[in-house]
Amino acid sequence: MLRVHFLYWEGCPSHEEALRRLRQAIQEEGVDASVEVVRVDTEEDARRLRFVGSPTLLVEGEDVAPAPGLPYRLTCRAYVLEDGRISPLPSLDQIRSALRRARAAQGTPNR
């Protein structure tokens, strides 16, 4: 089973859509996954949880779109999509790719 953490801050409006997209990706990939939803409320929480912005999706501890160097803080996160556009949400394909990478790392064959 894959462990997925979904971290969000209420100050960004799209976290519900991001969570819906995560669940869709899990379903479409046929992955056995547990999703823990974590609400980040304070700057102290952000530093403790190494939270670089809302939403942040970790699959087996790996960010679905690694962005090294970002500060830990309460903010909305910018994702660079496959076509170069900026979005407040990771794309479905980015989430699916992260799930496949994690499954491959566990030695579970991808569908």
Add this chain to the structure above:
Amino acid sequence: MANLKIGDPAIPFRLPGVDGREHALEDYRDREAVVVIFSCNHCPYVRAWEDRMVAIQRDYAPRGVQFLVISSNDPAQYPEDSFDRMQERAREKGYNFPYLFDETQEVARAYGAQRTPEVFVFDRQRRLRYHGAIDDNYEDPNRVGHHYLREALEAVLAGGEPQVSQTPPVGCTIKWRPQQAAAQAG
């Protein structure tokens, strides 16, 4: 909730722009419509929409529409929203409108703006005719169903009322200075 209701007059302001000049609402008295947008550098919603802001200003400038885009964020908390970085962003993205720095946050507070981006459309008499989001799809400009800002401008330029006059602004919260944050909370 914005302080302005539909039909209310615009609140005057004078702010420094990234072009090194001061810009006042009054400077644009000859325009058919003025669009005030609270914005910033760091917010991904702004970054998703900013090309559309440039495109809409380009399309409507010949018809007398003037955008005035204001960043009110506290750069002490968000250094990417500093005045220097605002100047860089305006150059990089080819902003074709004044990009103004509301350092004291008084303009955002007066308007009751809460989000970036948050749009206020004023007609020829500088009465508020639309308040809210630019359109209904921040993610994909090719999948926009309702072009709220464009539709509001078409209505205002025709001397009418927008069919949709208010939508919830969608974006990041304005980053208030600590004392302003306390005032907002109180």
